[in-house]
């Protein structure tokens with residue numbers, strides 16, 4: 651039987667991005683890809699991302715996190731999930747920390763300080779974006795060495811060309827379009843997620859500039875598919891839009907699930923993401939869920 655059987659989880663969402671939170675602090679347990687897929691397959695614990703908390707690694711941080719997609723693959727970043735974890739660590743009666751000082755979470759990609767703005771709204775410092783082609787990573791050096799306009803196109807949609815690439819600890823590719831709702835994103839996403847240009851695959855966004863401080867965004871997520879929102883994609887998009895001179899360094903990103911406020915802070919180059927969290931329910935994993943999972 652899986653050691654995860656009967657463990658408590660929280661089901662939450664960040665702008666409709668489905669998040670399951672599992673606290674494994676104080677245990678040596680790790681989640682396997684097979685177990686992650688089993689948790690995702692159950693309607694009660696279904697997620698776009700599973701946020702797993704482990705004991706802190708870096709002194710002064712509150713927890714380290716591993717992030718799993720629906721297909722069991724791992725990501726270095728999840729903005730919406732990070733806000734949900736922050737809510738759990740200040741408001742959930744079981745996970746809540748005794749102290750109310752600022753919270754710092756850690757992922758494979760770095761340290762993420764979080765501030766509570768109101769009851770359910772949090773600002774996460776998502777760190778500095780990776781902008782070199784090797785940071786994304788891309789397979790080849792680009793004719794535009796800044797990776798602002800990268801050399802790829804969709805064969806049967808010629809206007810989908812020269813997307814921008816940004817890493818927020820995970821790879822993001824952003825196509826600039828006149829109407830983000832006019833495309834079959836699942837079809838485009840499936841093709842580009844696995845394009846040989848992206849050795850670690852990629853999250854694929856369609857971005858429409860509404861004004862210098864407002865962007866409409868739809869995202870196909872690596873390992874999870876179409877989601878109602880993706881926080882790291884919103885951060886990557888604002889950074890790319892600002893580098894292209896399409897927006898300033900601060901904008902509202904409107905996703906199907908709602909709005910995020912993103913700022914690429916001038917003083918230190920960090921990206922700040924502010925948005926809501928919503929608690930849905932808690933549960934425990936039924937042992938039957940893991941039948942057949944190693």
Ligand SMILES: N[C@H](CCC[C@H](N)C(=O)O)C(=O)O
Pocket residue numbers: 667698699719724725726727728729730731820821853871872873874877879880881882883
């Ligand atoms: N929904 C997440 C991002 C998940 C990214 C994941 N699909 C990957 O990079 O593998 C967010 O709010 O930032």
